[in-house]
Amino acid sequence: MFLNTIKTSDGATTQRKRVGRGIGSGNGKTAGRGHKGQKSRAGGYHKVGFEGGQMPLHRRLPKRGFNSLKSNKVASLRLHALVNISDSPITITTIKDNGLIPGGMKQVKLYLAINDSIRTKLDLEGIKVSKGVKREIEAAGGSVK
Template identity: 55%
Template sequence: MELNTLKPAAGSKKPRRRVGRGIGSGLGKTAGRGHKGQKSRSGGFHKVGFEGGQMPLQRRLPKRGFKSQALKFNAEVTLADLQALGQAEVDLLTLKQAGLVPQLAKKVKVIKTGELSIAVKLTNVAATAGAKAAIEAAGGSVA
């Protein structure tokens, strides 16, 4: 193989359509635009979602819902995650380094899912009432 023999794969390049170039081309006269009407004219198009003056769908439907932008800064950790982590002292930085919470997280809460048998001291990490009870029962603390 040489640089001067390189070619694209057979059938991968098609010549572009040259419309309006006479009857013999198959795309003469109306150039594939049909007869008359808005779409046949130059510049004759409308915006996406336009329904001919009828109230568009996105305006007929009621406004609903809201997604808080603060949610991406909150994270959850389960008791099972803390058990698997196996560290005596846990804070936000420890959880980020272990990959249990995203790097964006600013607030973390422990939820009561799974079992905890080791004593864990939480620092700057919140916990639900059930999770707090389970942590304290295992000899840990929530600060």
């Protein structure tokens, strides 16, 4: 093999299209731009989203800011986090006041960690709980409302 014998494989390279070079080239006369109109002119084009003067979709729709409609307002919390709270009954505001969840949360759900077991009596109001948490709280003499 010599350097002067190396060729590219068939179809690997194509010649560039030379537009506006006569009828025989297949791209003569209008040079592939069609007839008349803004897109056929030199320098004539419009921005992305332009709808011919009609109010564009991105301006027709209402502004929503950065508040996601899908955002989850339910905080997850492990059961052992509530052991140090002395208030009774424990509500969402109690949990927020103790700094266990952020202020923007609307609901709380308690889950059971692997080695979670409590001996203190807990009374919960307005808090979602898993089956395991409910079983643990009731075994310790507490209640879930």
